[in-house]
Amino acid sequence: MKDTMKCVESRQLHKEDCLQEIRVELKDNVGVRSISSMSEKGRNDVNEYASKLLEEILEPSNMNLAFKRVKANKGSHGVDGMTVNELLQFLKQNGKQLRQSLLEGKYKPQPVRRVEIPKPDGGIRLLGIPTVVDRVIQQSIAQILSPIYEQKFSKTSYGFRPNKSAKEAVLKCKEYIDAGYKWAVDIDLAKYFDTVNHDKLMRLLSETVKDGRVLSLIRKYLRSGVMINGTVEETEIGCPQGGNLSPLLSNVMLNELDKELVRRDLKFCRYADDANIYVKSKKSAERVMASITRFIEEKLKLKVNKEKSAVDRPWKLKFLGFSFYAKKGGTGIRVHPKPVEKFKQKLKEITGRSKSMSMEQRMEKLRQCIIGWVNYFNMADMNNLVKTLDKWLRRRIRMCFWKQWKKVKTKHENLVKLGIAKSKAWEYANTRKSYWHTANSPILSRTLTNEYLKKIGFVSISERYSLGH
Secondary structure, three states, rough: HHHHHHHHHHHHHHHHHHHOOOOOOOOOOOOOOOOOOOOOOOOOOOOHHHHHHHHHHHOHHHHHHHHHHHHOOOOOOOOOOOOOOHHHHHHHOOOOHHHHHHHHOOOOOOOOHHHHHHHOOOOOEEEEOOOHHHHHHHHHHHHHHHHHHHOOOOOOOOOOOOOOOOHHHHHHHHHHHHHOOOOEEEEEOOOOHOOOHHHHHHHHHHHOOOOOHHHHHHHHHHHHOEEEEEEOOOOOOOOOEEEEOOOHHHHHHHHHHHHHHOOOEEEEEEEOOOEEEEEOOOOHHHHHHHHHHHHHHHHHOOEEEOOOOEOOHHHOHHHHHEEEEOOOEEEEEEEEEEHHHHHHHHHOOOOOOOOOOOHHEEEEEHHHHHHHHHHHOOOOOOHHHHHHHHHHHHHHHHHHHHHOOOHHHHHHHHHHHHOOOHHHHHHOOOOOOOOHHHHHOOOHHHHHHHHHHHHOOOOHHHHHHOOOO
């Protein structure tokens, strides 16, 4: 409790020091500056720069950008309960002292709040949510260190990096396959963020970061602990998944893997802790799997998940939700069956018969879900797939209508309103067929037409997909 109170008292960021109102566009690379622009003189001297690295991090404009980014990302509260909406006022009132405590090395981060997120495969992903103040500090560090490390990272590393995406990674994989590298080594790291070796990571950081105060602050964040059921547990290993600094630290560690793969002249793509290596024969793939596994476990002190890692043809594997297939003239990209099933499950939840919501709300939720999914997978070849999904989804929506109408009288009245003759509407309204069966019958296909569904807000998956083609 004493430490917590001390931490709270030290959180200060004076308005004139750190929250100057400046116009900023919140992009993926917000706040990231080149080394040469990080001072008034635009100095490039690494030694001079390194000695003042913490001052660069705590520079008012950089801290302000970090604050804006944290606010824009919203997110949940940390262990102290402070929300993003309360952050500005708190920082206005408590600024100077926090900055001073950071400069003097006295600042102590608070533990992260443990959050468990179910995985599609049935496992649990452990997230660690820092306090909003700690998120601002971490973001400030990341904004300064990112451009330094961007110069060191591999071109075929795509995760958590500015101006790089999962789609680019998949296209690079396709390029390898088209070039004849038709065996893949799919390496899955077991609970990567939870198993990062602190000493190894700090040694890697110290090769580039020469300001000891910054290194000390980063280690404090690694060792800040996690709050579980009101009790703080120490964190001797791991990098909390959920912190603003964690993605960069993740890439710093796994850049050692990238360098090893480059040294061996191997064709690879890595997105965060998901890595695929492409070779020309099964024998080569098995040899690479064995040797790279040894490197990861012995040199990086990480664990390879033997059950999820595999040597196989690319079209039998999943990478970032995509897979591949052979077609005339080269290699085609498709959506792997697993994300399709996950997508259908989400649509099922929204269109569940027992789901209590208005049709307007249902259509809005469907719209958001469909746009997000199609925007991510629109590079894949899936004309037939989206048409099939559309047909299935329309049937489910018709089922929802039939369920909502409930009583025979209500069904009869609505069918008449939709253009069915009274006598026929009465016959339809008294059907004893199941909801699902009725949804595919002339009773509803003649009334709740595709045009009608579109009019009330239905977003066609196939039409959305066609916009990008």
